[in-house]
Amino acid sequence: MDRYAVLGQPVAHSKSPLIHARFAAQVGEKLLYEAYEIAPDELSGALKRLHGDGWQGFNLTLPHKTAVLALCESLSAGAESAGAVNTLVRLDDGWHGDNTDGAGFVRDVVINLGVPLRGKRVLVLGAGGAARGILAPILAEEPAELVISNRNPWKPEEIAASLKRLGNIVPRTNLSLKGDQYDVVINATSAGHRGELPRLPPQLFAPGALAYDLNYGPAAQPFLNWAQAQGASRISDGLGMLVEQAAEAFTLWRGLRPETAPVLAELRR
Numbered sequence: 001m002d003r004y005a006v007l008g009q010p011v012a013h014s015k016s017p018l019i020h021a022r023f024a025a026q027v028g029e030k031l032l033y034e035a036y037e038i039a040p041d042e043l044s045g046a047l048k049r050l051h052g053d054g055w056q057g058f059n060l061t062l063p064h065k066t067a068v069l070a071l072c073e074s075l076s077a078g079a080e081s082a083g084a085v086n087t088l089v090r091l092d093d094g095w096h097g098d099n100t101d102g103a104g105f106v107r108d109v110v111i112n113l114g115v116p117l118r119g120k121r122v123l124v125l126g127a128g129g130a131a132r133g134i135l136a137p138i139l140a141e142e143p144a145e146l147v148i149s150n151r152n153p154w155k156p157e158e159i160a161a162s163l164k165r166l167g168n169i170v171p172r173t174n175l176s177l178k179g180d181q182y183d184v185v186i187n188a189t190s191a192g193h194r195g196e197l198p199r200l201p202p203q204l205f206a207p208g209a210l211a212y213d214l215n216y217g218p219a220a221q222p223f224l225n226w227a228q229a230q231g232a233s234r235i236s237d238g239l240g241m242l243v244e245q246a247a248e249a250f251t252l253w254r255g256l257r258p259e260t261a262p263v264l265a266e267l268r269r
């Protein structure tokens with residue numbers, strides 16, 4: 001049986017084993033998908049050993065998404081522009097690194113939520129790996145404007161400069177957004193994990209705007225509650241993105257695209 005796993009630390013909370021078990025059952029494939037806790041200093045050795053043992057692929061979660069870049073034989077364009085890898089596909093001599101987070105985000109917003117990004121003013125809050133990972137796929141949707149804003153002011157400048165070849169990304173800081181309005185505001189910060197909200201000016205939401213938090217569960221609540229109170233017309237957490245990025249990885253591994261709606265509905269229940 002082909003074997004896959006999510007590697008992280010911590011990883012026991014991961015929903016990926018359940019999601020991939022449902023995908024496999026749905027398309028009638030027999031495979032094993034587990035969650036393995038791997039410390040940062042064990043990652044290189046573990047990937048060599050697991051390759052030797054015949055494993056077919058992995059998902060990476062915190063804290064491995066950036067460190068694994070240097071351990072890949074080849075990288076997709078998406079992994080290079082994201083500066084992070086969340087999916088490994090087996091090669092004869094090692095691992096091919098890909099990043100399905102951005103594609104998963106765009107599919108959730110455009111297809112599941114039915115909110116086109118084309119021609120929209122889009123604001124991404126945060127400048128970590130997750131923010132960086134969604135920028136190139138958003139640019140490919142041809143928004144009217146794509147702004148990246150962060151608490152730490154130098155990171156957006158650096159990211160916008162490094163992705164300049166892909167299109168125009170406007171670097172800002174959170175407090176300099178005063179007076180601006182956006183059609184889609186995406187919280188890609190980790191502030192919600194501590195029950196916090198990035199410090200933001202009021203009235204960021206244009207009429208009809210979507211507020212989207214990459215986090216889900218309690219970590220999404222501070223931003224989504226604030227967005228609702230600020231008049232955002234629609235809100236969504238990132239559970240759909242989680243399922244969609246998993247479906248992208250499953251498709252890379254198995255060449256078959258699973259249905260995401262029933263799995264997302266089960267997770268919501």
Ligand SMILES: NC(=O)c1ccc[n+]([C@@H]2O[C@H](COP(=O)([O-])OP(=O)(O)OC[C@H]3O[C@@H](n4cnc5c(N)ncnc54)[C@H](OP(=O)(O)O)[C@@H]3O)[C@@H](O)[C@H]2O)c1
Nearest residue numbers: 126127128129130151152188189190191198214238241242
């Ligand atoms: N749904 C999904 O499938 C999915 C996929 C990937 C990630 N995520 C979620 O996305 C979030 C970000 O992940 P990441 O990997 O990008 O994390 P990261 O690399 O650690 O970056 C964290 C970002 O959050 C900002 N931040 C943290 N606390 C803040 C606060 N109190 N106020 C303002 N900004 C704050 C940081 O700003 P500074 O630079 O100023 O420190 C930084 O830009 C995580 O919570 C993760 O769980 C979800």
